[in-house]
Each structure stands twice: as structure tokens, then as C-alpha cells.
Amino acid sequence: MSTRVYVGLPGRVLTFFVASLLIPIFLARPSLANEPGHDKKSKVVGGYFEEWSIYFAGYNIANLQANGVADKLTHLTYAFGNATPTGCAIADSWADYQDPYLPSVSGTPYAGPLYGNFAALQQLKRLHPNLKVEISLSGAAGFSAAASSAQGREAFVSSCIDLFVKGNLAPGVSAAGVFDGIDVDWEFPTATDTVNATLLLKEFRKQLDALGKANNKHYLLTMFGPAGQQNFSNLQLAEVGRQLDFFNLQGYDYHGTWETSTNHASPLFDDKQDPAASDNFYIEYTVRSYLEAGVPGEKLVLGIPTYARGWTGVTKINDGLYQPSTGPAPFPSSDYLQTPGLITYLTVTGLTGYTTHFDERRLAVSLYDPSTQTFWSYDDPVTVWLKTVYVRTRVPGGLGGAFIWALKDDDANGTITKTTAAGLR
Template identity: 45%
Template sequence: MRRLFGAGVAIATLLVAAAGTPAAASSSHRDGYVKVGYFTQWGIYGRAFPVKKLDTSGAASRLTHVNYAFGNVSPDGRCYVDGGPGEGDSWADYQRPVPAEESVDGVADTWGEPLNGNFGQLQKLKAKHPDLKVLISLGGWSWSTYFSNAALTDASRKAFVSSCIDLYLKGNLPNPDGGSGGPGALAGVFDGIDLDWEWPGSDGEPGNVVRPEDKQNFTLLVAEFRRQLDAFGRSSRKHYQLTAFLPAAPATIDAGFEVRKIFKYLDFGTLQGYDFHGTWEARANQQSALRVPAGAPDNPDFSVENTVNAWLLRGAPRGKLVVGIPYYGRGWTGVTGGTNGLFGTSTGPAPATFEAGYEDYKKLKTLPANGFTVHRDLRAGHAWLFDGTTFWTYDDPIVVAQKSLYIRAKGLGGAMVWSLDGDDDQATLTKTISHTLGR
């Protein structure tokens, strides 16, 4: 890994220098770069990724923030713990007794402790890494259904924010069946709230409630979060952070976000730097390129640079823009034509471990030993794998280093990753970000 990391930094440094980056840009960030990783509730199962791996891999010491995915929003606009089959998993969140071999401190949970499960392990992780901030991320693709209801009126916004603070910051968890939870059980674990409404004013998952007034109501919602978080923090003399996940598409930005206004209340915003293309399209394409590749068939097209510029053009402060980086790839099979598969036509999604067309980096990194060739566009900042039939677009350490140097060169706020369970057991990608951005 060390040799590959060094090569990635050297190549990316030359590319950034060649681009003529302003000398003052890299020194414009005042407080250091944020390095945010999403930890998925469900990663403890098939991906066998407990909170402990954040410690043993070395990831926790390289991150500034862990965002826990996800918290749900009820139809009547409240934060609540959803234990419904197929959706929520309060067992994983805080009820499951974690065995000693999965525990951050090596001590097994017992039934009925105030805090078990992932939340209890995050509590232990923070004790070991006291500078690490942990945020609860609300919504996501599947749980943004009722955000519009929560944001609709002054009364609904006040009630929604109050319920989120009560549940996640005051820590008043439900206590079913005499198990874990209860008043104050979760207090002190979360340091703030991440809003992942996908998307105000625009369609997301089918069935989401969408209203034209979502754009203005999102601003009012973040203002209400900031007001109540500050009021709650005054008693403990603590600043509770407020962040938001923000889209790449200019049309989605314009439909849902009053850009200059919302950043008055946000500590920072994380930008969608992935899913630019995927197997919902027949063409094998890049999903996370730094710049639009030469010969791209779509004009205009998506890229990290275009996303950053879209937010800057609308008035976002560059020091609060955090670039999203994927720890997974998207893949097609039956690919013919294109350049080494890029822009070729496919017959469908590539077979994969958990979801066709979607594979973790830790698996993709093994493919060159199994008949795949790594192809790279250094100018555009993306890489892909191709074996003559199957095509995977992904970020390897060289691409991640190049993006991290771009963040430095442009004076941006840092990097965010989705999601930590996609990295290998050595946290290669997270360490690449940390080494390149600096502590």
C-alpha cells in the first residue's frame, strides 16, 4: 500500500501543479480539514463491519467525524427509532448485546445494559478517541419520505427538531421488553445532526412527499435546528454541529436549496461526489470522476469539479464544502464498444456480492489478480476495471489521493466517504485521505 500511496500522491501533485492552482487557495482553510465517514447500521451483518473495525483498522484515528446512517422521520414529522421489519433495526442500533470479539474494549455486553449495540460501541469508540465527533444522519435515500411534512410549518419544524434532540442528544431512547434504552441512555454519544433529505423540492425514492415550498422550508428547518441546538448546547457549553448532505445535479440544487442562506446555519455541507452514472443507464460510464472525461457522450455531464463549481457559483463558502468520495464502484456486464469498455453499451448490471452493479472497494481491489486490467484517466481523475466483458468504475488510492489534493488546492472544507465498510481491513482509502489532507 505504501508504494501505491506514494505513487498516487506524486502523480496527483503533478496534476494539481499543472492546473495552475492559485497559491493562496491551500492556505485558506482556517481550522483544518474535516474527514467524515458514514458508518452504516446494517454493515454489521453481511459485511461483517462492527464499530470495532474503525479502531483496529486505524480509520477512527484518521477521521474527524463519523456519521451514523440513518435516523428515521415519522409520517407526522418526528424523529423516532424505527424497528419495523425491512426498514429500521433498533436491535442493531442499541439493543443487541455485542460479543467480546466485536467490542471496541474487548468487553462483552450483557442483556439490559442502558446502551448496547452500535450506539454502545460508538460510546466506547469515543472514549478511546475523544476528539472524534459522531453525528446522527437523518433520512437517506429510503427515509426521506416524510421530511417535507416535518418542515412544513413553524409548529411542525419546532416539534421535529425538539423530538430529534430529545431522542439523540438528550438520549431518551425507547425501552422495550426491559432491554437497553431508557431516559438519558444515549446522552453524550452524538455531537450533532446531519440532515440527509433526498431531496427537498425534487423526486427521490418513489413515494416521497415533495412540495414546491420545500426549498424555503428547508432553510427554515436548518435555522430551527441551529436555534434549538445552540439553546441546548448553552447549558453544557458545547457546540452541537449541524451538517447536510447536498446533491450534485444543478436542477436539484435550484429546486431545493437557498444556498447562501442555508450555509449561515450549517457547519459544513457534504457534496454528492458519486452516482453520476450507474446501471440505471445502459452505457458503462464513470460514476465519480474528478473532471468530465474527454469524449464523454453526455453534455453537460456530472463530475466532482462541476458539482463544486455549481455550489460555489450559487454562493456557497468554499471552506464549508466537503467533497464526497465513494468506497464502492458501479459495474456493467456484457459491455461492447467504447475505449477499454468506457462508454460502451452493456447488457445489464455486473454480478456482485450484495447488489448487482454495486461492489465494495475491498472486493474490487482484488480483481486485477483475476483477469481485470486497471485503466486510468489521470487528467479526468478516474479509474476503471475491465476484463473485456465486465466494467467497474471505482476510486482507488491514486484517485482518492488526487481528489484529496484537489480539495487542498481549491481551499475546500475536506472529504466525506460513503461508506466506511467498503474499505479494506487496513483502511487504505481512509489513510490515503488523511495522509494527503493532513491532520
């Protein structure tokens, strides 16, 4: 019998109950803290808003206010600004600060000359004065070139701060006060970038602190923390961590349709039955590696995905898990990502014909439809709640919190984001 995928916990009492029974086992794992518990410091509840959300997804900053997600966030990261060899640049001027047609967040029309997403963020911050907003910078080649010399690092950082933190966008257009800091999304430093990456982060910290001293304000500095050892091994994790407020630690894309076999995309733990077990593609390995490298637990903020990765041509053995496929799963025409093997959590909640399977070893969930031989790996409210337990208990005082990639891909109510926030209270 096929089952519909439901998004609310009340409709999944049995699954949630089974998951709850796993918590004592979960807490008893040797890798977890001996004395788990809440700390007194509030946890980060973050989310990435992509500038292009306003186009094909029709998702705006105003949606965060309307569905109550903004009430739950402590940090919002705007993606992306461009990192070029000579400095920072606007990636999409229309979306960022020129579009006058975006819905108002507060109900007050945008007066200009600042429009677009930046004006919407300005309104959002007025409604939520404790919300911290960062600009995320992207561009591996730009980072690498800029970081390769002291002069390049100094000029690059100065450019980024001037453009985004000071808000000097264009003649007569200012976004001063919109951004409270910078997120470095360098995917990924190579072995030749290792030392220079540390030096670049030190330059960011130096210049942000100097500006903060003048403004009597602390400016945030964060960095995307790669999940795979092949990438995080190219960072001096402890030294970089000393410059940061926290790492936004990748907790997803451990597996996907770049591989021909199915697997969990965001599992908490390993499984000896996993054919790829030797690759250590699971969250606990990533977290343990950062901790052992000397990064404090409070500086690790765990990423949670709001999308699914899927395969087709998958046999029903083991409910489709760890099985060969013929290719990426087709996506419903309504899914705005329009990418084979990838759909939003919003789309997942409307799928029919699938059966949900909870993996008690890996604390992960998947869907399988034997009639179409299609398998999807994703996170639901149960696995998200379990991940918040992990964040709160992994080390004494807990990890730093969790973030969502990406806000637009959640369901209309913001269920994944709100579940994360509730679990970290």
C-alpha cells in the first residue's frame, strides 16, 4: 500500500515515538558527552536566503515574516556576494538593491533609493532588532588569488567591508547597517591555499575588529566548514577557528547522484552495512574531526538540508538503500529546482506512492516507491529533532547550534526551520 508523506509530527506519532525510544541509545554512544545537557548560552538558529529565491521560487524576505520563521531565527545569511581576485562585487544588482517590486516585509512601501532584497532585510531587522544578518561571499578562484599575497588580502578584505558592511553599493545608494558581518563560503581551499586561507581569515578578523572598535560593535565572521576530509584537511582548522565566531559546518551532501548507488545524504552516524563506510561520510565523523583538530564545540553550527537527493532504477532490496541505480530520480514539474535527483522539502511533502523508512543505525530517513523504483534521502521533523538533540549533547554545553540550507526549500509553514528552533531552545 502506498502512503502519503506527511509533514506534521502529530500525523507521525508512531514514527516519532520509535525515534524517541532511540534517544537513550543515542545518548549512550561513547562518542557523545558523558554529561549532556543544555548550556546557558543560546544556540544559533541560522538560515541561508539565496538572492535568486525571488525569481523561480517566488520566495521573498517577506515570506520569512509572514510564516513566522523570522521569529525563530537568530542569524540569517544572505547568499551570495561575489569574491573576485581584486575584491568583492555585487552578484545581482537587481535582486540585491534595485528591484522596487518586492513585497514589503513590514507593510510600509520601500521609499528608496535602496530597494531589492537589501531593503527587505533592512525592514526585517527593524522588526527583529536582535536578528544578525551576514553576507556570504562565494568564489573559490577569487579567494585563492586574493589570499595569495599580503597586499591582495588587505585590499580584498577592505573592498568586502566597504561594499557590504559599510554598505557603499553605488553612488547615492547605501545599505549601511544591513549586514552584521561576513560569511566566507570558500568551496574549497586546495592544499596550496592552506596557509593563505588562514591569513585571509586573520585579515578579515583584523579589519572587522578595527571597524567594530570604531563603531562599538562586534562584527561577525563565519566560514563554511566542509564535511569531507578531502576538503577540511586543507584548512588549519584550529587556527582558522580562532578567527571565527563559528563554522557553518556542512551537514549534508555526503552522498548524491554524482554516485551511482543510493545512500543517505545527511546521516548522523555510520553503518557497517554501508558499502561506502570507509569514506567516513557521516556527520559524527565530520564533527569529531573538527573537535579533535582543536575547534571548540561551541564554534560548530551544524547544517541541516531542506531538500532531498534521489535515484531511480533502484531495486527494492533493503527498501532501496545501498542499491545501484540507473540515474538521478526525475523531478516533478512543479519543483522549482528543476534538477534531476534533487527536490525541495516542499515537494517531498506532496509526494504520493512512497513508503517512509527510518534508519535507526544512521538516524536518517528515506522514501522508496517500488512501482517507480525511486529512492529519496531527506530530512523530516523527526531526524531534524534528533539532530538538535545531537547538537545539544555532543559535548558539554553543546555545539553552537544549527543552520538551514536553504530557507526557500522548506515547506510553506517553515516546518524544518521551526523544528530546528524548537529543538535548540
